[in-house]
Every structure is written in structure tokens, then in C-alpha cells.
Amino acid sequence: MEEVRLTQLVRSSGCNAKLPPGDLHNALDNLTQRRCESLIEGFESSDDALVYDLGDNRVLIETVDFFPPMVDDPEVFGEIAAANSISDIYAMGGEPEIAMSLMCFPSCLDISVMRCIMQGAIRKTEEAGVVIAGGHTLSDREPKFGLAVTGFACKNEVWTNKGAREGDAVILTKKLGVGIQMTAHKAGETGAEEAIMQMRTLNKKAKEAAGGLSIHAATDVTGFSLMGHSYEVASASDVTIEIEFSSLRYLDKTEEFARFGFVPEGRYTNEDYLSDKIALPDNLTLSQRDMLFTPETSGGLLLFMSPLDADEYLKRVDSAYAIGKVKEKGEKPVVVRM
Amino acid sequence: MRELDTSGFSCPEPVIMTKKALKDSPEGLVVIVDNRASKENVTRYATALGYKVDTEEGKGSWKLRILK
Numbered sequence: 001m002e003e004v005r006l007t008q009l010v011r012s013s014g015c016n017a018k019l020p021p022g023d024l025h026n027a028l029d030n031l032t033q034r035r036c037e038s039l040i041e042g043f044e045s046s047d048d049a050l051v052y053d054l055g056d057n058r059v060l061i062e063t064v065d066f067f068p069p070m071v072d073d074p075e076v077f078g079e080i081a082a083a084n085s086i087s088d089i090y091a092m093g094g095e096p097e098i099a100m101s102l103m104c105f106p107s108c109l110d111i112s113v114m115r116c117i118m119q120g121a122i123r124k125t126e127e128a129g130v131v132i133a134g135g136h137t138l139s140d141r142e143p144k145f146g147l148a149v150t151g152f153a154c155k156n157e158v159w160t161n162k163g164a165r166e167g168d169a170v171i172l173t174k175k176l177g178v179g180i181q182m183t184a185h186k187a188g189e190t191g192a193e194e195a196i197m198q199m200r201t202l203n204k205k206a207k208e209a210a211g212g213l214s215i216h217a218a219t220d221v222t223g224f225s226l227m228g229h230s231y232e233v234a235s236a237s238d239v240t241i242e243i244e245f246s247s248l249r250y251l252d253k254t255e256e257f258a259r260f261g262f263v264p265e266g267r268y269t270n271e272d273y274l275s276d277k278i279a280l281p282d283n284l285t286l287s288q289r290d291m292l293f294t295p296e297t298s299g300g301l302l303l304f305m306s307p308l309d310a311d312e313y314l315k316r317v318d319s320a321y322a323i324g325k326v327k328e329k330g331e332k333p334v335v336v337r338m
Numbered sequence: 339m340r341e342l343d344t345s346g347f348s349c350p351e352p353v354i355m356t357k358k359a360l361k362d363s364p365e366g367l368v369v370i371v372d373n374r375a376s377k378e379n380v381t382r383y384a385t386a387l388g389y390k391v392d393t394e395e396g397k398g399s400w401k402l403r404i405l406k
Contacts, residue, residue: 011348012348183402184350187350187353187354188354199391253381258382259386260386261350261378261379261380261381261386262350262353263349263375263378263379263382264347264349264375265348265349265373265375267375268374268375268378286382337400
């Protein structure tokens with residue numbers, strides 16, 4: 001069989017393929033719908049998934065996510081797409097259980113590639129305890145894949161964007177820089193092994209390690225960048241989030257790749273949307289700005305909890321680290337300090 | 339000066355094309371880009387290599403003069 005290079009078939013990849021946030025708001029803000037009383041989190045909120053009240057203190061959590069490939073190996077792409085889709089359930093504090101697949105598949109590819117993508121996805125869903133119950137497949141010029149995932153949680157244990165409190169510690173569970181790394185990878189500058197391994201890693205352990213601790217707010221860091229997702233939490237929680245740039249952990253050589261222009265397009269549209277919402281230090285370099293606004297794919301959980309709980313959480317999760325704290329609402333929703 | 343037209347290509351392709359072209363023409367190059375990400379990224383690449391970049395904005399495109 002001819003060697004397949006999935007990334008050569010697509011214009012943009014991973015969470016970088018998301019539409020710019022400003023365009024989305026222009027298109028969708030103020031659309032009205034019938035209200036549904038059982039829907040606790042829905043269209044109006046910027047949360048990672050919908051939350052539907054099932055009664056008896058149980059909620060259903062549902063999300064959908066799909067994107068074009070950022071790696072050439074179809075099985076690895078399937079794994080990454082599944083891990084990324086399931087992550088939204090973990091980011092809401094839920095336990096994922098069932099999923100439906102969404103596949104766009106070009107006629108120029110051998111059909112066995114589709115099977116490989118699904119094999120990778122199933123490997124990852126099995127690890128998460130999720131069963132793929134069916135799906136939908138379209139013929140398309142560019143391949144795309146992802147899952148609609150359904151999970152469950154106790155109603156009083158759901159994590160949302162709201163609820164970050166003054167004094168909370170801000171914890172991130174994966175390194176940053178995936179978007180820049182994968183752009184450099186597409187250009188043949190790096191194997192991006194660490195970035196690929198990180199994208200394949202489920203946020204399952206990061207979620208489960210919070211057992212017994214009080215998580216006040218949570219999200220995961222994906223296409224809208226660390227800045228965009230921090231802004232969503234700050235805005236929903238009516239606080240200011242202060243992030244220490246020096247505490248951020250980036251994948252190896254991310255700053256160098258940014259300096260040489262291996263920066264995904266989404267970085268620019270993210271900053272366009274966010275520039276008036278974020279206070280940056282004057283001495284931040286251009287590359288460091290790139291690093292803050294670049295889309296991440298299958299990124300870590302961004303968790304908000306008391307400093308005491310944060311100490312305990314950091315003992316439980318090796319990959320997690322503190323990146324800042326929550327302050328009383330100030331002039332800007334997000335403030336970055338060197 | 340040699341001219342490289344990257345119109346129609348999206349990142350990181352224009353950076354890759356510029357990298358190859360500068361290997362052949364290390365004295366400098368004019369690069370046409372048709373989107374902002376390419377303009378920014380090609381400028382970053384050339385600047386990181388120590389070149390100066392003069393930018394001229396046209397209709398829906400930019401002309402980047404990359405000079406020693």
C-alpha cells in the first residue's frame with residue numbers, strides 16, 4: 001500500500017482548525033431558542049459540554065469535537081482525536097461512557113486508513129472506559145475525525161467555568177506548546193515525539209486525582225489557547241486570573257520554533273479576539289506572546305482550587321504544576337506577569 | 339532580486355518555501371504572501387536568521403523584502 005501522509009491532505013490541523021472565536025461570536029451571539037429546564041449548561045455558556053439534569057442528583061454531560069489530522073499515522077491520529085474529544089467530559093468532572101464517531105474521509109485514501117483511525121480511537125476509548133456505539137461518515141476532500149461523547153456525574157460534582165474564587169490556585173496538568181511543535185513538525189523541523197505523546201494522553205488520571213478535593217472551576221486548554229480558556233473562566237467566574245509566565249512549562253524548543261515562525265494561524269486570530277481582555281507585561285518577547293496565544297490540541301486540564309487542595313493535588317499528579325492565582329475582579333480578566 | 343510568490347499556501351508552507359529560497363539566494367529575496375499568518379511567520383523566520391524585512395502592503399497581499 002502506498003504510504004499515507006495525512007497531514008499533506010489538510011490545510012490546518014488539530015484544534016488550530018477551529019473557527020476564530022470572534023467570528024463565532026459574531027455568527028452565534030443572541031440567537032434565541034426555546035428554554036429547556038433540564039439543561040443546566042447549554043448554548044449560552046462557554047463551557048466545554050452541555051449538562052442535562054437527569055434527576056436524583058445525576059446529570060448527563062455531552063460534547064462533540066472533531067478535527068483534521070496533525071500526524072501522518074492514522075492510528076495515532078485516531079488516538080489523539082479520541083483523547084481530545086473525551087477530554088471535555090473530564091473537564092466537566094464527568095465519567096465518560098458512550099460515544100458516536102464523526103468521520104470525514106477522502107476518496108483518494110485507501111479504505112484501510114479509515115479502519116486504522118478507528119482502531120486508534122477504540123484503543124483510547126477502551127482506556128477511558130468508553131464504548132463507541134455508532135457514528136456517521138462523509139466523503140470529503142480533507143480527512144477529519146472525532147467523537148461525540150456522553151458522560152455522567154453527580155449533579156453537585158460537576159465542574160464548570162464558573163466558580164473560580166479569589167485566592168484559588170490555578171493548576172495546569174500538561175505542558176504547553178503543542179500547536180507550535182506540530183507546525184514545526186509539519187515543516188519537517190522536529191519529530192515532535194513529546195507533543196504527540198502528550199496529545200495521546202487522556203486527562204483521565206488528571207480528573208480522577210481530584211477525588212476528595214474541591215474543584216471550584218475547570219476547563220481544558222485547547223484551540224483558544226491558554227489565554228482564551230483562562231479568559232472564559234475569568235469571565236464566567238467574575239474574577240481576574242493572574243498567570244506567572246515563568247511558571248509555564250513548554251515542550252522542548254517551543255520558544256525557538258516560535259522565533260523561527262513556526263506559528264499556527266490560530267495564534268493570530270486568538271490574539272485579535274483577546275487583546276483587549278488580557279494585560280501582558282511590557283517585556284514579553286514576540287515569541288513569548290506567540291506561546292501564550294497559540295492553540296493547543298488535546299491539552300491539559302486547567303483547574304481552580306484552594307491552595308491547600310492544590311498542594312495535595314500536585315502531590316498526586318506528577319505532570320501538574322501551579323501557574324498562577326485567582327484575584328478579585330480587576331480591570332482585565334486575565335493578567336500575565338513575568 | 340529573486341521573487342518568491344507563496345500566494346495560496348498556508349503555514350507552515352510559506353516558511354518552508356522561504357527557507358529553501360534563502361538557501362539558494364542568501365543575499366536576499368522578495369516574498370509575496372497573501373495572509374497575515376504567513377506575513378508574520380515569514381518575517382519571524384527571516385528576522386531570526388539576521389535579515390532585515392521591509393514590508394509593503396498591497397491589495398490582499400504583502401511584499402516582504404528580505405535583505406542582509
